[in-house]
Amino acid sequence: MKRYTLKAALSATPVAEDFVAIDVPYPDCPPGGIVVRTIYLSLDPYIGSRLRGRHMGETPPAPMADAIPGAIVGQVVESRAPGIAEGDYVHAMEGGWQEYAALPPGHFRKLDPAAAPLRAHIGVLGMPGLTAWAGITQLAKVTAGDVVLVDAAAGAVGGTAGQIARIKGAAKVVGIAGGPEKCRLVTDTYGFDACIDYKAEGWQAALKEALPEGASVFFENVSAEMAMTALSVSRTYVRGVLCGLADAYQSAGPAPHALNAGAVIGKRAQMLGLVVYDFYPRWDEYVTEASGWIRDGKLAFAEDHADGLDSTPALFGKLMRGANVGKPIITVSEEQA
Amino acid sequence: MKRYTLKAALSATPVAEDFVAIDVPYPDCPPGGIVVRTIYLSLDPYIGSRLRGRHMGETPPAPMADAIPGAIVGQVVESRAPGIAEGDYVHAMEGGWQEYAALPPGHFRKLDPAAAPLRAHIGVLGMPGLTAWAGITQLAKVTAGDVVLVDAAAGAVGGTAGQIARIKGAAKVVGIAGGPEKCRLVTDTYGFDACIDYKAEGWQAALKEALPEGASVFFENVSAEMAMTALSVSRTYVRGVLCGLADAYQSAGPAPHALNAGAVIGKRAQMLGLVVYDFYPRWDEYVTEASGWIRDGKLAFAEDHADGLDSTPALFGKLMRGANVGKPIITVSEEQA
Known part of the structure; x- marks a missing residue:
């Protein structure tokens, strides 16, 4: 499967050319965890900092190996997690720039596709x-x-x-x-x-x-x-x-x-x-409240959208330049496989 | 009566030599206000800033004219204020480095000499x-x-x-x-x-x-x-x-x-x-509560004390050098005249 990684360790503001696609094996399902097919991928400003190891003390991803971090909405293709079935939709902070993600227990939240559009979980509900x-x-x-x-x-x-x-x-x-x-x-x-x-x-x-x-x-x-x-x-x-x-x-x-x-x-x-x-434990509470606001037309969101994992580096570079208008979001695959 | 004033406008940290005593007329009692005999005078760090016009936008005192600002405890010698009699004790923020102070209405608080030592109103109750x-x-x-x-x-x-x-x-x-x-x-x-x-x-x-x-x-x-x-x-x-x-x-x-x-x-x-x-309106509430703590031995205070208005410049210079141990307080006159 395809994954985007860093060509080399970063010292300056990231640009599209800093990223490269590599082919990696389809992941194993972790004990108690899941494997998901990435549907939507979120691009966020803090990633620009995190790639250089400047965010909350977190280690930057290893060049030519690790996926670039990014929140995703995905569909479960394999589950060893209680209460999660194949076909369920989840949100995960550590999905990353790749076609499939293996997520250990505690690293994903199940989504209700009837409560709000799935893509809203990138951004306004994310x-x-x-x-x-x-x-x-x-x-x-x-x-x-x-x-x-x-x-x-x-x-x-x-x-x-x-x-x-x-x-x-x-x-x-x-x-x-x-x-x-x-x-x-x-x-x-x-x-x-x-x-x-x-x-x-x-x-x-x-x-x-x-x-x-x-x-x-x-x-x-x-x-x-x-x-x-x-x-x-x-x-x-x-x-x-x-x-x-x-x-x-x-x-x-x-x-x-x-x-x-x-x-x-x-x-x-x-x-x-x-x-x-600090507020991750209250995420479901927020989603429930804010889904109602979206349904009532009180909470709008705008997207700067691109199709396909290969369009990620360019859209991320645009975000780093502050040129995006609306939340940058990549459709990696279709909602229904 | 005697008043201490600035020799000249200040630009550096004040020292004892910046101050000079002048003789000024005994003040008139303002309408609705009082005249007090200064008993205790408080020296506080913020005055070092205020003398240079660097404190909360307040105008510095005019050299060779205005008294150096300072909180006082005093005894009323003349009153045109309802509810205030000759002999009452008051606290005032704007008494200043002088033997007597004229205080307009709203610029003093009556003290209960039985609740706490009068001198405690400089510092711990001030x-x-x-x-x-x-x-x-x-x-x-x-x-x-x-x-x-x-x-x-x-x-x-x-x-x-x-x-x-x-x-x-x-x-x-x-x-x-x-x-x-x-x-x-x-x-x-x-x-x-x-x-x-x-x-x-x-x-x-x-x-x-x-x-x-x-x-x-x-x-x-x-x-x-x-x-x-x-x-x-x-x-x-x-x-x-x-x-x-x-x-x-x-x-x-x-x-x-x-x-x-x-x-x-x-x-x-x-x-x-x-x-x-912002908390001046709650001063009496604080004094009531804290007077109890002082009586119960829960709230101690220490003084760096000197006698006589003429000792003020030297003690203030000591405060500006950070050499004082305890609250700087001047006894300007006796509690009982």
Whole structure:
């Protein structure tokens, strides 16, 4: 079967040419585990960091051997797991860029294909959605009347965060994104009240104008510098969710991660560090709640989609350049084999 | 009457020679306000910052005119305030380095001289104590079992914070202070379990050893750099109170205020900015609670005391050098006139 791996250890921002397909044996089914046929493959910003061993202390995949990590939705083709039958659908964080994945027990969640479209489990019901939900509902605890600022708002985390904030009663949701196309997605599809294009001249003044009352919550995905911009347009007692530092995931050198302590004190801010791993035990709870929002038309998602495992390196390179509009998702095989 | 003022506008860390006594007219009593005879005068680190206009946007006192700001306990000698009689005792944040102070309505709190020693309202029942209480009980919400790390632990804020943490059920309280004498105060008088001398070689290893289980709360008074040290010996989900940046108050140049966002995220930390002004409406509540702790022998305080208004510049210079052990307090006049 086909697998994509690294040609060599990475030191710079990944590009499409860093990846190569190799032929590997069809995997054995682990004791208590399953083998799945990959249907949908998720491409996420943190992978850019993880490939260089810069993510949460995790070892990067070995060049010319290991699959590039990536979350998947797959269909079970072989099961030694109790309660899982051939033909069942599962989500797994460690499926990877390959046609089939062997998953040990505890490394997959069974999906209900009737509750939501299978592809929604990449993105809005997947790790990005769980991240957004955790930050908005568990850390910032957004309630009626909150004024919420979200950056990387066109992304799967940011777009979902803003929508969940709205569902939880936020009075106003403002996004920051790069370029008019992403901003249109944020306002027209995700329904934010406004979106500020940080690539446009005078964007910081526009941001200030969009938030005359000051944000009561901000959700930070990009960088410490951007968090300080968000803090500057926030009101006293703002809750700031520190979710990710995508700029650092994508850049080659060490990024400045500096939050200004004086500004945090002056604003009486709460800066709340978020790691989504902590919320994996609550994933099914989130999926149940959010599937209802999708059915009710309250939670939209957008995809930057490509067909076939061979289109993965190019789409990942696009993500690393920040050129994707919508969640990058690869259809590796058909839902029905 | 005598008043101490600045000789000239300051640009560097204040020293005793920056201050000069001038003779000014005895003040008029403001409408609805009072005139008090200063009994005790508080010297606090933030004044070093405020004199240079670097504190919360407040205007520095005008040289050769305004009194140096400072909290006082005083006795009312003239009253146009309802409910306040001649002979009553009050606390005021803006009494200043002078023999008598005119205080407009809303700028003083009446004290009960039977509830606690009058001098306790400088320090442990004053703004430093209120700050400690707010951080420990209202922001970090310390409860049974917490492991609490406090720096500048020999100071009025830090020493009180650790003791209140213990009263609220902390399983362990560790301090950081500069030099063996301060550390003895922290362990012997304030009853911390341990105190690490940051001026001693290998102190960071000693700190780590003192907290094998990791801090669940830290209370930061010194600098962003010290906050990052505290974070490094903390457990996941630590609540960090950002109370003050005393290093910056005392230094001449701009101080690095950088909190590392990646470290905050990795530890899932809550960084909580504290400004004590927000808790002024709850001051009487704190005094009532803490007076009981003082009577019960649960809350100790130490003073670095000097007699007479003329001893103020020298004691303030000592505070700015970090050489004081205990809360700096000046007896300006006798409790009973």
